[in-house]
Amino acid sequence: MWGKILGALFGLALLKLPGLLLGVLIGHWFDRAFKQKFEQNGGFYGLFNDNVDEQGVFRYTTFATMGHLAKATGVVTSAHIQQASLFMAQLGLSAQQQKEAQAAFRDGKAVNFPLRQQLQQFYQLYRRRKDVLQLFLEIQLSIACVNGKSTSAQYSLLQQVAGYLNFSTLQLDKMLQAYQAQNRFSSRADSRQVPRDTLADAYQLLGVTPDINDALLKKSYRKLMSQHHPDKLMAQGVPAEMLDVAKRRTQDIQAAYELIKQQRSRR
Template structure:
């Protein structure tokens, strides 16, 4: 049973208005819990093979994507295209895509309680650091879907990361790796330029001066973090695993380029 809406609502209400605020906050939190339960129940009927934890992952993913896309006040065609591309990558059928789009619309609402939603998500996955990082990596895709992210989106990403106990430094490293990966994917594989090599180092999170041993260690760590079987065992929905597979292929491509130099 979802309780985080009631808990957070009561605490905020108590801090602002003491006992009357506690009662009002408890009521509002209860209404939030009912809404979240209804949203997850909607997903439960469509993703019957998943448990509650995986349904929470799916709903939180698309709702957060919607909130980040709307951070500047306008959802662009680039954001919509990226969201649809991600849904296609997951192999969702038409009905499932409609529900993912509904979660995306929920997140776009200005009054969507994103922090409370993320807190519930964090409580379920707080012991799975790789899953929390994977969640952030997914959100970077929507934030950079329409060119360089806006300052509003960057600030919102910082809040998302903070709710998931991901440091500012970790977020910056993930962002640098994501941008390098985008450039690396656009390289000419037959004639890799010097900047493609530099991007490959950034994809693996190491410097160009690293040793062969350090390079291999970084590669193995990233492959382990994104291994589909390990992510599934930690509660990532099966529908998300194709994306993880593509990520491991990208990591392998960067490593192969550097290993053969």
Template sequence: MWGKLLGAMFGMALFKWPGLLLGLLIGHWFDRSLRSSFEDSGGFAALKKDNSEAQGVFMYSTFAVMGHLAKADGVVTSAHIDKATEFMQQLGLNSKQQQEAQRAFREGKAADFPLLAQLALLKQSYRWRPDLLQLFLEIQISIAYVDAHLSAVEERLLQQLADALSISASRLQYLLGRYQAEARFAKRPRQAAAKSDTLQDAYQLLGVKPDCSESELKKAYKKQMAQHHPDKLMSQGLPAEMLELAKRKTQDIQAAYEMIKQNRS
């Protein structure tokens, strides 16, 4: 309706009566295309849909793609299995949930695992939630770096994941560097604030240079907190099982910011 109305108004203003007819035709075509796209996405039913289905997709995709990535170099090492098990424990999964996660991990390792189809389903489920899609990619990066090394095959696969989720190559490179800094920072005692390498990791974790201004530092901190804050991610459909992961990330962000502030004071 709005397409025909606006089309008629603009057509009338530009070309008088012939423009009115042309505007109605263009507006009618626009209304049909818009309605078709809206119906394809599920219409109003999609807006009311319970998050449980999408959350199930997120959880299954997390462990299945984790398994696929672990098999990227041909062999799943004990380090990959230990990392996946540790991740399940960190999330506080109960025995049934762990069994489901292990099943997804095994299915992801299979040679015929439909990676692109699974990623397309994940993206469709969270198409308006880029922060959650980025968190998913961050989880997969942690598996790729389980041996503190990123092989060429693993890097190509991560790029494939990023492409499928509409995350740019430059963003992926930033997330790779950020993960390394985050992993090092999380392992070091907080009293190591005076060490230059620890401080450098804190800056990289926040995504800023050591010579950034106070306003740039604060802006970067707020942006990181907004992207990873548990309450925000939960409101966007983050599975409850992933809440602990979001909490740990915000704790590291907070600690990095406080370390930098103390060093600057």
């Protein structure tokens, strides 16, 4: 707004009416650029939290929430611990980062862990970056679906987590279906033959149905690739070590799309 006002005043003073119009246009461009940068930095919340370590909050909230989800069944099983350890190993964390991740996981397991407050802080930092919030939620599915699917208690907790991050139950369910399809698809991706189930999983991974036309299929594919693009997510504040999740996701999305295209070309 102020860009338009100042631009109009300067333009009017220099070039009168043509300058007024030009100043408003330049001011509009400035306002848009400033607004985007302002929102990326957390809006007004970011103005009063200059010392907040965004990536530190991302790391802590990620592993603490994983711990809370693991504990949702009443007891943290060896499978949950193994999955969390495997996830940490895949990220290539340093020794110090592993200790911090393990400490956050233990914090999250506590009965009195303030999940809502922690997620609200996380949401305030990243609320203008929907793709980052989605990646965070997708990471949590690795713990909730450690045995292929989540328990009722874990699903209920996932709904709470999704709600705190402004995702609907419908959106959560689509993520769950895509995540489960991705696991099945990637486990069979190296097979020389393409079972019918693999093709069905490829469609589900892309969030579409087999009757979708080629144009909409490509549009969905491009949208998913954009949402999970590692460079884009890094620019939006995702810690570098967490980008491995996005890289694997984009690889599976691309493989699923290529498989569908290949099968369609044989019709």
